[in-house]
Amino acid sequence: MSDNNLTIATKDLSQTLDIQQITPEYFIAHYPEFIQRVIAKGNPSSDTMRHYCNQIDFFIRWCLANQRNPLALNEYQLLMYREFLLNRQYKAESIKVMLIAVRAFYAAARKLELIRVNPAAEVEAPTASSSSDALLHxxxxQQMNEIVHVFDEDKDPFTRYRNKLILFLMGVEGLRNIEVHRACVEDVNWEARAIMIRGKGHKGRLEPIYPCDETFAVLEEYLKAIPTDREIKKDGVLTPLILSSSNRNLLGRISRNGLRSIMNKALDACDLKHPGYSCHVFRHSCGTNLYHETKDLRLVQDVLRHRDPKITARYAHVADRLDKRYTSKLVPHD
Structure with a gap:
């Protein structure tokens, strides 16, 4: 059953149930139909719902593995869950996102009067490293060229150019994972040599970027290499740009996890995968390399589409730290 059909089915089912009929067991088994009313102002996208459900499913599995009823946990036991995530070496940013999903789970249960208080309300993620430290990744x-070379070895032109295009969109044009995921063929303006980017957020505001010639060249090769023996799976009236090559979703819109998997395999192949690195490191790479080359913060702000120049200014601080680090290696120590 598709995500849309699942949402419709759960809405129809919930309308037939009185609140007094909803038991804790029923809530745990059918929580998606309830949390959609407490996240994203009651109007979450299918991608947002999928993300929340993945985190909540993970939490419920942890509860069951430890023989605990999710709706019977107290704050101290939620702290134990946070400790479990820390021991699994999840980043502070990831733990924050996972706890937000758990809080939504309990918020829905509280509105149904299945619990009196939200036990996760005061459970906070550990302090993340500073933004400047994150940008040092x-x-x-030269390393980007190594990654491209990994893709060059792929004999299938469809996956070879697709994967190269993903790298160019993230590492050269500075797109976020979700922006690559949401991209559509209809967003490409060939006459203006521009691509309309569907930004982060539920609705995803449209704003143009003007890719370099190399990115457009890879894009053209990719579109020519898409197999023609099967139809591309439309996303409503739109045509997904980055297509899946998996058997389960062949020529459908690639998932965000699919994008991560492609990049992680390439990084492993050239020994550049490091703990804590995600697809966002390619966006950081774009900003860092562009500033290092131009020393033009306004240009970096335009390319990365930062609304607040203070966010872009971090790249100057990072460059200064990197320059000092490099200089210290050249200065002989007594």
Missing amino acids: FYTP
Whole structure:
């Protein structure tokens, strides 16, 4: 059953149930039909719902593995769950996202009067490292070339150019994972040599980027290499740009996890995968390398589409730290 059909089915089912009929067992088994009313102002996208459900499913599995009823946990036991995530070496940012989903789970249960208080309300994620420290994670142009070479070895032109295009969109044009995921063929303006980007957020505001010639060249090769023996799976009236090559979703819109998997395999192949690195490191790489080359913060702000120049200014601080680090290696120590 598709996500849309599942949402419709659960809405229809919930309308036939009186609140007094909803038991804790029923809530745990059917929580998606209830949490959709407490996240994203009651109007979550299918991608947002999928994300929340993945985190909540993970939490419920942890509860069951430890023989605990999710709706019977107290705050101290939620702290134990946070400790479990820390021991699994999840990043602070990831733990924050996972706890937000758990809070939504309990918020829905509280509105149904299945619990009196939200036990996760005061459970906070550990303090994340500073933004500047996070930005120190990036790939140099030489390392980006190594990753491209991994894709060059793929004999299938469809996956070869698709994967190269993903890298160019993230590492050269500075797109986020979700922006690559949402991209559509109809967003490409060939005359203006522009691509309309569907930004982050539920609705995803449209704003143009003007890719370099190399990115457009890879895009053209990719579109020519898409197999023609099967139809592309439309997303409503739109045609997904980045297509899946998996048997389960062949020529459908690639998932965000699919994008991560492609990039992680390439990084492993050239020994550039490091703990804590995600697809966002390619966006950081774009900003860092562009500033290093131009020393133009306004240009970096335009390319990364930052609304707040203070966010872009971090790249100058990072560059200064990197320059100092490089200089210290050249200065002989007594």
